Amino acid sequence: MKYIYFITLLVLASATFGSAQFDNISDGCKNKLTALLGDQNINACFPFTAITPLVSNTGSMPSQDALKKAADAICGLPKCSDSLVSQTQTDVKSACQADITAKNPIATLVDVVLTLYSPTRDSICFKNSTGGYCFIESQAATQQVLQSAPKGQDPTLTFAGAPKEAVCTPCNKAIVNTYLNFQKTNPNAFSDIKEITPQDIDNAKSALTGKCGPNFIDGQVGDSTESLDKFQSQSANQKSDAMYLIANRMSFVALVGTILATI
Known part of the structure; x- marks a missing residue:
C-alpha cells in the first residue's frame, strides 16, 4: 500500500488530473472535469499546466526539485476563494456522484483534493528557517x-x-x-x-x-x-x-x- 501526505496529494492529484485520460468514468463526470481544466477562474488561482509535468510513467514520488517547482507555481498565485472551491466541489459531486460512489480513482481524488484544498494549500506554502518549503523538509x-x-x-x-x-x-x-x-x-x-x-x-x-x-x-x-x-x-x-x-x-x-x- 502506498501512502503519501495530503499536503503532497494536492500537487500529485492535480498533476494527475491535468494529464488524465479519464478512462472508465461516466460521460457527465468526464465533461465536468474536462471543463474544470479550462475554467479561467480556477486557473487564475491554481496552475494545472505548471504541475502536470510531475506525473511520471513509473508513478514514483517526484523529486524534491520537482516538488519545489510545483510549490513555487501554486504559491505564486492567489489562493482560490472558499466560495469558488465550494461551488466547484458541489458541481463535481453532482456530475460525478456515481463515479465517486463506485470509487473511481480520478473522481474520488478530485473530491478529496477539493475537500482539503484550503489547509493543504496553506501548508504547501509554509517556509522553514532556511527558506525551503516545510512539506518537503517534513517529507524528507x-x-x-x-x-x-x-x-x-x-x-x-x-x-x-x-x-x-x-x-x-x-x-x-x-x-x-x-x-x-x-x-x-x-x-x-x-x-x-x-x-x-x-x-x-x-x-x-x-x-x-x-x-x-x-x-x-x-x-x-x-x-x-x-x-x-x-x-x-x-x-x-x-x-x-x-x-x-x-x-x-x-x-x-x-x-x-x-x-x-x-x-
Missing part, C-alpha cells in the same frame, strides 16, 4: 526515519523512537495545527474519506502530544520559519511521553504535519 525527515527502521516494524513504534528534533519542528507544528483548526471549523471534512476515522484523528493528537508536549497542538500555527534550536529550547520543559505513541496504535500515523492518505 519522515522518509529518513522510516528507512532507518527495522524492516516490517510497526510505524507507531518507529515514530515513538524517532528523534524529537525530526518530529517536533516549527514546520510540523504549523502544518498540524492548520489541518486540525480546519477540522474544528469543518467537522465533516473527513467524513467522505473512509480510510480515516475520528478515532484515527484522536489517536494522532494523543501521539503528537505525547511526543512533542501539549503545546504542540494548541491551535496556534506559530512561526514555521523559527529556527529549530530556538523552537526546541522553548519546548524543552514540556512533558513528552513517547509511550503515548505505543499505547495509541494508529492505522494512519499523522506525523510530520499531516495525516497520511492512501491512493
